Amino acid sequence: MTDISLPSAKAPLNGDARPVPRPQAAWGAWSLRFAALSYLAVFIAVPLLAIGVEGLGGGLETFVTSITRPAALNAVWLSVWTAAVMTVINTVMGTLTAYVLTMYKFPGKAVFNALVDLPFAIPTLVTGVMLVLLYGPQTAIGGFFEKQLGFRILFAPPGIVLALLFVSYPFVLRMVQPVLQELEANQEEAAHTLGATPWTTFRRVIFPAIRPAVISGALISFGRALGEFGSIVVVAGNIPMRSQTAAVYVYGQVEGGNMQSASGVSLVLLAIAFSITLGVDFFLRRRHA
Amino acid sequence: MRELRIRTPLQALLLALVLGYAGILLLAPMVAITQGALGSGLGKLIEALLTPDVIDAFELTFLLAFGAVIINTIAGIALAWVLVRHNFPGKNVVNALVDAPFSFSPVIIGYALILLFGRNGWLQPANFQIAFAWPGMLLATIFVSLPFVTREVQPVLADLTREQEEAAFTLGASRWRTFRRIILPQIWSGLLYGIVLTFARSVGEFGAVAVVGGSIERQTETATVFVFRAMDDRNLIGAYGVSVTLGLLSIAILVVMSLLRRRPAR
Numbered sequence: 001m002t003d004i005s006l007p008s009a010k011a012p013l014n015g016d017a018r019p020v021p022r023p024q025a026a027w028g029a030w031s032l033r034f035a036a037l038s039y040l041a042v043f044i045a046v047p048l049l050a051i052g053v054e055g056l057g058g059g060l061e062t063f064v065t066s067i068t069r070p071a072a073l074n075a076v077w078l079s080v081w082t083a084a085v086m087t088v089i090n091t092v093m094g095t096l097t098a099y100v101l102t103m104y105k106f107p108g109k110a111v112f113n114a115l116v117d118l119p120f121a122i123p124t125l126v127t128g129v130m131l132v133l134l135y136g137p138q139t140a141i142g143g144f145f146e147k148q149l150g151f152r153i154l155f156a157p158p159g160i161v162l163a164l165l166f167v168s169y170p171f172v173l174r175m176v177q178p179v180l181q182e183l184e185a186n187q188e189e190a191a192h193t194l195g196a197t198p199w200t201t202f203r204r205v206i207f208p209a210i211r212p213a214v215i216s217g218a219l220i221s222f223g224r225a226l227g228e229f230g231s232i233v234v235v236a237g238n239i240p241m242r243s244q245t246a247a248v249y250v251y252g253q254v255e256g257g258n259m260q261s262a263s264g265v266s267l268v269l270l271a272i273a274f275s276i277t278l279g280v281d282f283f284l285r286r287r288h289a
Numbered sequence: 290m291r292e293l294r295i296r297t298p299l300q301a302l303l304l305a306l307v308l309g310y311a312g313i314l315l316l317a318p319m320v321a322i323t324q325g326a327l328g329s330g331l332g333k334l335i336e337a338l339l340t341p342d343v344i345d346a347f348e349l350t351f352l353l354a355f356g357a358v359i360i361n362t363i364a365g366i367a368l369a370w371v372l373v374r375h376n377f378p379g380k381n382v383v384n385a386l387v388d389a390p391f392s393f394s395p396v397i398i399g400y401a402l403i404l405l406f407g408r409n410g411w412l413q414p415a416n417f418q419i420a421f422a423w424p425g426m427l428l429a430t431i432f433v434s435l436p437f438v439t440r441e442v443q444p445v446l447a448d449l450t451r452e453q454e455e456a457a458f459t460l461g462a463s464r465w466r467t468f469r470r471i472i473l474p475q476i477w478s479g480l481l482y483g484i485v486l487t488f489a490r491s492v493g494e495f496g497a498v499a500v501v502g503g504s505i506e507r508q509t510e511t512a513t514v515f516v517f518r519a520m521d522d523r524n525l526i527g528a529y530g531v532s533v534t535l536g537l538l539s540i541a542i543l544v545v546m547s548l549l550r551r552r553p554a555r
Binding site: 028029032033035036037039040043044045046047048050051054093096097099100103104105106110112113114115116117118119120121122123124125126127129130131132133134139162165166169198220223224226227228229230233234246247248250251254255259262266269270273274276277278281 | 293294295299300303304306307308310311314315316317318319321322324325364367368370371372375377383385386387388389390391392393394395396397398399400401402403404405407411428431432435464486489492493494495496499500513516517520528529532535536539540542543544546547
């Protein structure tokens with residue numbers, strides 16, 4: 001199965017880099033390489049550089065000032081903790097879903113297998129609108145929670161976590177599923193024959209095999225959640241200090257023309273995203289080593 | 290791995306847990322929005338979808354998506370090729386950079402483009418508007434959907450055996466002809482999958498195009514940006530209608546994706 005938007009947990013991507021010997025090919029190869037690398041430089045490296053220069057060009061002091069404003073700090077913290085809560089739930093449910101999809105036979109399985117990719121295909125803004133319709137204060141469910149249980153789902157952290165759970169559902173699941181499919185059935189059967197309980201089999205045989213994929217999936221969904229914007233801006237609104245996440249904060253600052261104050265939070269988000277990319281690379285590579 | 294029939298209560302419980310979770314998380318919101326959109330009748334819904342604002346918004350969305358697909362397909366194949374077949378210093382960095390759009394917030398991408406091309410932007414040309422106009426939005430769309438074709442084509446290219454290619458070349462075929470006749474047919478289904486993903490991502494993009502386009506009504510308003518404004522203006526029927534249309538489009542994309550995936554192994 002082809003993974004969507006996930007680094008492959010299987011083959012290293014370098015392939016057979018041995019060039020076919022062609023005397024006249026050097027010029028063509030050079031220009032192809034130049035074109036491909038300039039494409040990457042123009043569309044990715046230059047914009048990233050712009051943020052780096054804007055954030056750090058004014059000196060470290062400007063950076064510290066822009067990131068230590070209460071609204072900025074609060075926004076980063078809200079993003080981090082809601083993403084962490086989502087990651088815990090999503091890692092457990094994603095792994096279970098992958099397990100059920102791989103091991104069990106049940107009617108409607110093919111449809112279910114396609115449905116779990118829905119969050120990849122549906123615009124995140126539409127996700128936000130759907131959640132407002134389901135859990136908003138004027139709906140049956142939202143009204144029940146507010147009147148009977150005394151807390152709001154929307155325009156508050158629970159709504160943010162729900163939105164994040166929706167958009168990141170496939171990440172852990174699609175990382176773990178191919179690894180489970182490749183597991184040798186006989187290992188599990190052997191464990192079973194030797195008298196291991198299903199739980200022991202899972203803990204000693206299955207989990208060690210899928211662990212790198214589970215961790216990478218968790219990291220990827222955490223990183224994705226930190227930057228999530230479309231669904232959150234609808235579900236959580238834009239209330240500073242209460243329901244404003246880091247990405248929504250950056251949006252507010254840019255819309256208000258405060259370019260400099262957006263740069264601190266942007267740099268922090270970029271730094272975390274880079275670290276996560278490196279972390280995923282580390283966990284996946286260790287598995288091949 | 291072989292599949293099990295459900296036998297023990299524990300297995301049934303696990304299956305129910307997973308299906309219940311997915312049902313509440315994914316299906317319930319879809320039911321809610323369908324109800325919301327059809328709440329005031331199909332006639333009202335169609336009327337709301339045929340307003341000039343909505344038509345303009347979809348037109349811009351599709352233009353941006355097609356632009357991003359064309360550029361990211363051509364350049365993505367070239368990039369995948371270079372990453373698989375060439376060796377050069379810093380290749381690991383380049384390889385990591387391809388994934389950048391997956392992990393970066395779209396808002397930050399929009400922000401970066403404004404820094405470059407906005408008022409007092411560092412690269413803003415004198416007589417050609419990039420930020421707050423479609424060229425900036427196209428740049429944003431290209432950025433967010435850049436990795437898909439590259440990442441789908443790259444593993445397929447890496448798996449190719451070289452015999453046919455070498456034979457074709459020995460027999461005097463040009464590089465372009467070898468690519469078109471030998472390589473392209475082999476990477477075709479991966480490429481198509483990448484194109485579908487690029488298109489889906491481009492149509493659904495909101496944060497980056499909203500920031501760099503400045504959300505100007507009927508000028509830089511894509512379908513998603515329209516939904517955002519309609520929610521703000523309490524034009525709920527319009528917001529729900531366009532949302533449902535985008536939702537249906539994504540379901541169609543999912544169907545195409547699973548058809549492509551079911552094809553025999555490449």
